[in-house]
Amino acid sequence: MLLLLAFTSSDQNNYALPIYPFAALLVAADLEHRLTGIHSAKSSRERSDGMVWRSLQSIAAVYCCLASIVLIFCFGGGLLRISGQSDTTLDVEKLGLLLVLVSTAWLLGGLMVYWPHRSLQQSLKLWLTLHLLGSWLAIFGIVHLGFVGNYSPEVKALIKQPHLQEALSTAPADLVKVDGKIATLLRAYSPIMGQSWASFDDFKAQGSGLAWIRESDVAELDFPHGVLARGRGVLLIRRDPTPAPTPW
Structure with a gap:
């Protein structure tokens, strides 16, 4: 087994x-x-x-x-x-x-x-x-x-893009407020999956650098980020590193 x-x-x-x-x-x-x-x-x-x-x-x-x-x-x-x-x-x-x-x-x-x-x-x-x-x-x-x-050929084709495979194969991608069928498909086709978070506050505190989110939740993002992929109503985002404070 x-x-x-x-x-x-x-x-x-x-x-x-x-x-x-x-x-x-x-x-x-x-x-x-x-x-x-x-x-x-x-x-x-x-x-x-x-x-x-x-x-x-x-x-x-x-x-x-x-x-x-x-x-x-x-x-x-x-x-x-x-x-x-x-x-x-x-x-x-x-x-x-x-x-x-x-x-x-x-x-x-x-x-x-x-x-x-x-x-x-x-x-x-x-x-x-x-x-x-x-x-x-x-x-x-x-x-x-x-x-x-x-x-789901559409989700598979989305995730299997070469530039995404390089990113997804080196770091886990979390799911933030994503569940149901699309969450199951993302877990099935992703090389490395992170954790699921119920809120963006939890993700900011403990999450990884990559995350799948719903397009409808973009307005809730209050931290620097970049969009790596878009499809099936979800986005793959990468958190930009927080700049270090400038010493006085």
């Missing part, structure tokens, strides 16, 4: 959703393996048919339930749907084709390599698991590489 989470492109749990079914499948396979080893060889032979099919049904049920959640999230806009609008983009045809190709490769490989050397039940059990693993590995890979799941 730690490795899977480390390879995601965001710390936001909404964007790491494709990981959860994959992790749950690994846990289910491990539990099934451990539980089958508890019984004696004789009991295992007597109940092998029932245990195998109960295991297959359990894995398939978990897979279907979790797959439904991910599909609803992807195709329906998920938690980012606000006021009937969603920035979620997904190339359904490419995703479906990739899943079909990966799954077919696993199944055909199983038929050619393992089928002559294993019983029917063992082959079904092994390659059903590999079929599910292949599907979720494909989903995880294409989401991580950015082929799908670009939740």
